[in-house]
Amino acid sequence: MPDSSKSNPFRFTLRVYWEDTDAGGVVFYANYLKFFERARTEWLRSFGFAQETLRLDEKLIFMVTETSLRYLAPARLDDELAVTVEVRHAGRATLDLAQQAWRRHVGRNAEQLLAEGTVRIACVDAGTYRPRRIPNFLAQALAR
Amino acid sequence: MPDSSKSNPFRFTLRVYWEDTDAGGVVFYANYLKFFERARTEWLRSFGFAQETLRLDEKLIFMVTETSLRYLAPARLDDELAVTVEVRHAGRATLDLAQQAWRRHVGRNAEQLLAEGTVRIACVDAGTYRPRRIPNFLAQALAR
Amino acid sequence: MPDSSKSNPFRFTLRVYWEDTDAGGVVFYANYLKFFERARTEWLRSFGFAQETLRLDEKLIFMVTETSLRYLAPARLDDELAVTVEVRHAGRATLDLAQQAWRRHVGRNAEQLLAEGTVRIACVDAGTYRPRRIPNFLAQALAR
Amino acid sequence: MPDSSKSNPFRFTLRVYWEDTDAGGVVFYANYLKFFERARTEWLRSFGFAQETLRLDEKLIFMVTETSLRYLAPARLDDELAVTVEVRHAGRATLDLAQQAWRRHVGRNAEQLLAEGTVRIACVDAGTYRPRRIPNFLAQALAR
Numbered sequence: 083m084p085d086s087s088k089s090n091p092f093r094f095t096l097r098v099y100w101e102d103t104d105a106g107g108v109v110f111y112a113n114y115l116k117f118f119e120r121a122r123t124e125w126l127r128s129f130g131f132a133q134e135t136l137r138l139d140e141k142l143i144f145m146v147t148e149t150s151l152r153y154l155a156p157a158r159l160d161d162e163l164a165v166t167v168e169v170r171h172a173g174r175a176t177l178d179l180a181q182q183a184w185r186r187h188v189g190r191n192a193e194q195l196l197a198e199g200t201v202r203i204a205c206v207d208a209g210t211y212r213p214r215r216i217p218n219f220l221a222q223a224l225a226r
Numbered sequence: 227m228p229d230s231s232k233s234n235p236f237r238f239t240l241r242v243y244w245e246d247t248d249a250g251g252v253v254f255y256a257n258y259l260k261f262f263e264r265a266r267t268e269w270l271r272s273f274g275f276a277q278e279t280l281r282l283d284e285k286l287i288f289m290v291t292e293t294s295l296r297y298l299a300p301a302r303l304d305d306e307l308a309v310t311v312e313v314r315h316a317g318r319a320t321l322d323l324a325q326q327a328w329r330r331h332v333g334r335n336a337e338q339l340l341a342e343g344t345v346r347i348a349c350v351d352a353g354t355y356r357p358r359r360i361p362n363f364l365a366q367a368l369a370r
Numbered sequence: 371m372p373d374s375s376k377s378n379p380f381r382f383t384l385r386v387y388w389e390d391t392d393a394g395g396v397v398f399y400a401n402y403l404k405f406f407e408r409a410r411t412e413w414l415r416s417f418g419f420a421q422e423t424l425r426l427d428e429k430l431i432f433m434v435t436e437t438s439l440r441y442l443a444p445a446r447l448d449d450e451l452a453v454t455v456e457v458r459h460a461g462r463a464t465l466d467l468a469q470q471a472w473r474r475h476v477g478r479n480a481e482q483l484l485a486e487g488t489v490r491i492a493c494v495d496a497g498t499y500r501p502r503r504i505p506n507f508l509a510q511a512l513a514r
Numbered sequence: 515m516p517d518s519s520k521s522n523p524f525r526f527t528l529r530v531y532w533e534d535t536d537a538g539g540v541v542f543y544a545n546y547l548k549f550f551e552r553a554r555t556e557w558l559r560s561f562g563f564a565q566e567t568l569r570l571d572e573k574l575i576f577m578v579t580e581t582s583l584r585y586l587a588p589a590r591l592d593d594e595l596a597v598t599v600e601v602r603h604a605g606r607a608t609l610d611l612a613q614q615a616w617r618r619h620v621g622r623n624a625e626q627l628l629a630e631g632t633v634r635i636a637c638v639d640a641g642t643y644r645p646r647r648i649p650n651f652l653a654q655a656l657a658r
Contacts, residue, residue, distance in 0.1 A: 099267055100277075101260045101400065103393035105447050110389060111578045112551070115544035116245045123243055123304075133244075134304040146543045150582040156643070159393050160267075160278040211588070245542060249535035249591050255434045256403035256533065263400070290399045294438040300499070303537050355444070387555055388565075389548045404533045411531055411592075421532075422592040448555075448566040 091166040094121035098161045108156035114197045118181045121165035129223045144203040151199030162186040235310040238265035242305045252300035258341045265309035273367045288347040295343030306330040379454040382409035386449045396444035402485045409453035417511045432491040439487030450474040523598040526553035530593045540588035546629045550613045553597035561655045576635040583631030594618040
């Protein structure tokens with residue numbers, strides 16, 4: 083029986099614009115971190131959590147503490163990308179997320195994996211930036 | 227009789243992410259130029275014109291030669307913006323576009339104008355960057 | 371007798387890196403706003419004013435409220451640019467600054483003007499973002 | 515006897531500007547990749563190699579294929595950072611570089627490590643983007 087939770091990670095689609103490219107004619111590699119961030123933001127929103135609300139109401143910020151990416155193939159202007167988010171490991175105060183960026187299927191071309199990696203985010207107090215436990219309501223929702 | 231062409235400019239919506247903000251807690255003003263660019267790209271696409279295709283097939287690039295913007299009110303993380311595009315003046319080789327960025331209606335709050343301005347784009351040869359006449363098929367489509 | 375105040379505006383030099391370019395092979399036009407900002411920051415610092423200190427000690431932020439730029443010639447990777455700052459008009463709560471970006475002289479090539487324009491910055495309260503008068507010590511220093 | 519080659523890595527200094535920060539009040543983590551890139555560019559230039567010249571004369575581009583970073587402490591507006599570059603491993607067609615970003619000593623405060631990690635760059639043909647051997651003149655210079 084297939085594990086549907088693994089085969090269907092959260093997907094966020096975006097378009098490549100001029101601002102994302104560099105003089106090599108392709109997406110500047112640092113911008114994949116932005117794409118991954120957008121996907122994580124929409125992934126949280128898909129559970130009903132807006133980061134600005136979490137900051138104001140729960141005094142909670144998710145900070146990125148580690149990123150590890152491999153850049154496999156270039157994306158170009160006008161490409162449509164799909165960025166995935168999956169929980170790899172959920173700790174008391176941190177989450178390890180696996181993320182991938184795919185060029186979406188166009189015409190006869192299959193989807194192509196462009197970049198992938200892991201991002202660790204830590205739950206911190208919005209005032210002191212000290213680590214704090216991920217609230218139960220969040221941990222339970224994200225673990226589903 | 228209402229002028230429907232003016233009352234219904236092209237609208238492109240986008241979300242404000244961490245990457246767009248600065249230490250003032252609001253969207254970094256230079257990023258409105260990126261938002262305006264995304265809207266122009268999707269405005270062209272709404273007529274069936276992808277810029278990468280125009281570059282490869284027609285050897286044509288639209289270059290930004292002038293921008294004039296006023297920043298009226300701040301946008302914040304998670305805000306949803308609508309960016310408009312309207313042709314103000316169509317020349318032989320240039321287009322003057324009027325653009326606005328609005329914070330979209332949320333709850334009881336009305337839409338709010340955040341930034342507005344004009345952008346001049348010039349049609350240039352993709353190889354030499356020399357000005358060239360906007361092709362008829364483009365000029366006619368965009369003038370509709 | 372030459373007007374030395376006009377002939378010697380403040381100059382800040384910077385290098386063009388990959389991050390500044392786009393798929394056209396040149397500096398992305400929106401990035402001139404970043405270059406102009408860096409030059410204004412160093413111009414303020416040349417008078418002894420660090421913006422973070424002004425924010426914390428004087429509860430004062432300079433906000434950009436208008437930008438008007440013309441992009442005349444492209445800058446490329448590895449180019450060294452000089453960005454100038456001159457006070458065009460000093461109001462009670464705003465400053466209008468004229469700024470230019472030049473490609474610096476290399477080998478036999480003369481300096482070339484790449485972009486120019488005006489930027490209006492407004493003095494606002496760091497908490498409320500309400501306009502406030504530019505403090506005398508600042509106004510007097512910048513007017514020199 | 516101390517190993518001076520390790521104790522004195524290449525150092526590049528830069529200033530934190532508004533463009534580098536996010537709504538958390540600190541440098542946006544993705545921007546450390548830009549800072550690391552600037553340092554690598556100046557590290558190559560310190561050996562006499564400008565990337566634009568390598569691309570045009572040697573048909574050679576260094577592409578980033580992997581990045582792995584840890585973000586340890588936040589940098590803020592006006593901070594002055596020092597970014598280091600050291601060769602960790604030199605392969606036939608790739609270089610693994612260790613890089614760190616430090617907040618420079620100000621007043622009584624010691625230098626503080628803000629971010630560190632490794633970046634793999636691959637030598638590729640400027641036309642085909644195929645991997646190619648790092649030319650001897652480059653390999654020998656960088657190995658010193």
